[in-house]
Amino acid sequence: MDDDMLITARVRIHLVPAVLALANPPWQRDVWLDPSTFENLDHIFHTLFDDFCDADHPERYLGIGLRTEEEVALMRQLGAALDTVQSEAPNERDAEYLRADSWPQVVAVAGRLAQVMIANDLGELLALHEARVSSEAPQ
Numbered sequence: 001m002d003d004d005m006l007i008t009a010r011v012r013i014h015l016v017p018a019v020l021a022l023a024n025p026p027w028q029r030d031v032w033l034d035p036s037t038f039e040n041l042d043h044i045f046h047t048l049f050d051d052f053c054d055a056d057h058p059e060r061y062l063g064i065g066l067r068t069e070e071e072v073a074l075m076r077q078l079g080a081a082l083d084t085v086q087s088e089a090p091n092e093r094d095a096e097y098l099r100a101d102s103w104p105q106v107v108a109v110a111g112r113l114a115q116v117m118i119a120n121d122l123g124e125l126l127a128l129h130e131a132r133v134s135s136e137a138p139q
Contacts, residue, residue, distance in 0.1 A: 014052045085103055
């Protein structure tokens with residue numbers, strides 16, 4: 001595995017679970033609304049906007065944490081949907097976000113992005129496996 005692939009894998013190990021969490025309303029209610037758990041929506045915002053991406057301007061993360069232009073476009077849509085929700089939740093409480101009128105749009109975009117990211121990761125994994133198998137095959 002080359003250095004670029006390793007960097008992408010290390011970033012995606014944070015991005016993909018954050019997107020999956022946004023796509024999963026039962027998880028959101030069970031985890032984010034439980035004060036005894038570590039993860040909350042603030043953690044997701046930091047992952048997507050500060051630490052491993054910039055969901056408002058994801059273009060520069062193409063080839064780092066995002067694999068394709070489609071992922072970039074969907075991440076931008078997710079960032080816009082999250083920005084809209086922030087304007088509907090002035091107290092920035094997780095329960096308030098989940099009740100916001102535009103929250104279903106966040107869930108929908110996150111679901112589409114999660115599907116694309118996982119499909120791309122599985123495609124990359126298959127390519128790595130096939131490369132390994134062909135390099136080990138007797139010549």
